[in-house]
Amino acid sequence: MRAQEGTARRYAKGLHMAATEAGAGEAAGRELAAFFDGLQVNRGALEILARPWIKPTDRRAAALALAEKSGCGKLVRDFVALVAQRGRLDHLEAIVAAYRDLIDADLGQARAQVRSAVALTDAEKAQLTRHLQAALGKQIILEESVDTNLLGGFVAQVGSLILDGSLDGQLARMHERLVRG
Amino acid sequence: MRRAIASACFLAGLLPAVASASGGGDGGLISLDKSLIIQVFNFLILLFLLTKLLYKPLLAKMDERTQAIQKSLDEAQAARALAQKERDDFAAKIQAANAEAQRIRAEALKDAADEQRRLVDAAKAEAARLVANARQEMDQDVRRARQELRQEVADLAIAVSERLIKKSLNDADHRRVVDDAIARMGQKN
Numbered sequence A: 001m002r003a004q005e006g007t008a009r010r011y012a013k014g015l016h017m018a019a020t021e022a023g024a025g026e027a028a029g030r031e032l033a034a035f036f037d038g039l040q041v042n043r044g045a046l047e048i049l050a051r052p053w054i055k056p057t058d059r060r061a062a063a064l065a066l067a068e069k070s071g072c073g074k075l076v077r078d079f080v081a082l083v084a085q086r087g088r089l090d091h092l093e094a095i096v097a098a099y100r101d102l103i104d105a106d107l108g109q110a111r112a113q114v115r116s117a118v119a120l121t122d123a124e125k126a127q128l129t130r131h132l133q134a135a136l137g138k139q140i141i142l143e144e145s146v147d148t149n150l151l152g153g154f155v156a157q158v159g160s161l162i163l164d165g166s167l168d169g170q171l172a173r174m175h176e177r178l179v180r181g
Numbered sequence B: 001m002r003r004a005i006a007s008a009c010f011l012a013g014l015l016p017a018v019a020s021a022s023g024g025g026d027g028g029l030i031s032l033d034k035s036l037i038i039q040v041f042n043f044l045i046l047l048f049l050l051t052k053l054l055y056k057p058l059l060a061k062m063d064e065r066t067q068a069i070q071k072s073l074d075e076a077q078a079a080r081a082l083a084q085k086e087r088d089d090f091a092a093k094i095q096a097a098n099a100e101a102q103r104i105r106a107e108a109l110k111d112a113a114d115e116q117r118r119l120v121d122a123a124k125a126e127a128a129r130l131v132a133n134a135r136q137e138m139d140q141d142v143r144r145a146r147q148e149l150r151q152e153v154a155d156l157a158i159a160v161s162e163r164l165i166k167k168s169l170n171d172a173d174h175r176r177v178v179d180d181a182i183a184r185m186g187q188k189n
Helices: A002-021 A025-041 A041-052 A056-070 A074-085 A087-109 A122-136 A167-180 B001-021 B034-168 B169-189
Strands: A109-116 A140-145 A153-158 A163-167
Touching: A002 A025, A002 A074, A002 A087, A025 A041, A025 A056, A025 A074, A025 A087, A041 A056, A041 A087, A041 B169, A056 B169, A074 A087, A087 A109, A109 A122, A109 A167, A122 A140, A122 A153, A122 B169, A153 B169, A163 A167, A163 B169, A167 B034
Parallel strands: A109 A140
Antiparallel strands: A109 A153, A153 A163
């Protein structure tokens, strides 16, 4: 998994350098995400492209066709064609995430994954975003999801930083204190 | 020697006969005449012969015997002295052997006492080590039991708390939990 992330990061950096030079960093990110979403919808095509016995040239051609259909520019088309040719389409999700991190870093922003027991209200989201921005000094993009396994509260993660405002966390800390005596 | 004695006896018997023949026939034992001179001469010859042939050898023989006896006595004395010396040496050897035996016995007793002391010390040290180990194991068991008890109590308390929270938490409580967490985050900033 860690090796896959490393490989994905190298691919993402390559695309990022080429796209930045071309002045289309954000656009390339959007096109890449659209291509990935298209593949997610068309799982059959992804499975066929991932088969090892399909010739690299055939994989490249199929990926080019799919990218064109998704409305990708030449840079992203060539990139996904290269990824498909080298049999790395299974890394595509990690490549998209790594590319998005690079673009976020360029824009001075960070994404906060927030898991909460119940959906947060707009006011709560705004307040949470404000606090995170104040803590990290970056523009924060909140990506919220409801986790029914949580008892209450929320857990926000920005990169390696985790802010635990859940009842589960409080209970875990209480458990730790009880065990330590 | 025997021949000399026999010659003396023969002469002693012959001389009185000569004296008697020369003295005539008056029947007295000693006549104061010329025969007396012959008798005296005979006597002197006899005395000389007796002295020469009998008395001196007898004295020499007696001296020889005396010397032999003295030599035997000296030898006996020397043997006695030698025996006494050997007895003294033997006694000294026995005394030395006794002293050596005493020394060995004392040394053996000292070694035995040292060994006994060493064994007692080793046994005491081993006993102390066993006691310390037992105490340490007991302490570890107590600590482990306490830790397990704490773990079980904590697990139970958290499980009960989770169940109670799941049952009792309504939407307003969820909102309050979220707001509290956001407020705490703001206080930290």
